[in-house]
Amino acid sequence: MSKKDVTLPIEQTSSEPSAQMAQPSFLQTRQRLLLGIWGGLVILIILALAGIFVTKSGIDFILPLLGVLLVMMFALVTIVNASFAWLRGTVLPVLAVVTALIIGSIIIALTDPLVLASAGNFLEDPTTVLHHAWDAVSLAYQALFEGALGSPAKITAGLESWLVDGNAKPLLSAIRPLSESITKSIPYILAGLSVALGFRAGLFNIGAEGQF
Numbered sequence: 001m002s003k004k005d006v007t008l009p010i011e012q013t014s015s016e017p018s019a020q021m022a023q024p025s026f027l028q029t030r031q032r033l034l035l036g037i038w039g040g041l042v043i044l045i046i047l048a049l050a051g052i053f054v055t056k057s058g059i060d061f062i063l064p065l066l067g068v069l070l071v072m073m074f075a076l077v078t079i080v081n082a083s084f085a086w087l088r089g090t091v092l093p094v095l096a097v098v099t100a101l102i103i104g105s106i107i108i109a110l111t112d113p114l115v116l117a118s119a120g121n122f123l124e125d126p127t128t129v130l131h132h133a134w135d136a137v138s139l140a141y142q143a144l145f146e147g148a149l150g151s152p153a154k155i156t157a158g159l160e161s162w163l164v165d166g167n168a169k170p171l172l173s174a175i176r177p178l179s180e181s182i183t184k185s186i187p188y189i190l191a192g193l194s195v196a197l198g199f200r201a202g203l204f205n206i207g208a209e210g211q212f
Helices: 031-055 059-081 085-111 113-121 126-149 152-165 169-174 176-200
Strands: none
Touching: 031 059, 059 085, 059 152, 085 113, 085 126, 113 126, 126 176, 152 169, 169 176
């Protein structure tokens, strides 16, 4: 058999555009079902919150239910977009926050007096050093969290005082850190958005301080 008689197989390619299209994802094929489940869960959460306010019992579940409701909002965005692609934009901010927390934890632990006093015996008793470091870091971040968002225990106690006794002063005092954080952060957010808008439009803008 000569080389001329040998024919190589030709790869068959489909001319149909549908063959080249990717298969729909689970979120796309089950979007209506997931929206129905989402709506049912949200209704159950709202009914549970309404039942707590009416019966004035189970007040400790208010904050967890509100947290679940917040998570449900992120789930709604995912279901509507039928993709997790929107989460890619949160990778860098989340990594920045996590990195800042880790570096801050190291600095807090290395500058704590109890940690420094017990560091000399680290090889003999590392548990004590790690315990002091954990206490210092947890106390610092707890103060940071409560100073910015408020204490969950105080907010729960304030809700109980408001629902049971009708006294709203403890609740207003408990949520004051959150309201102050919102009040102080909004001008910075608006100033940052104004600078970002200028750069997106191709304009050179260095007037952030004046805009603030």
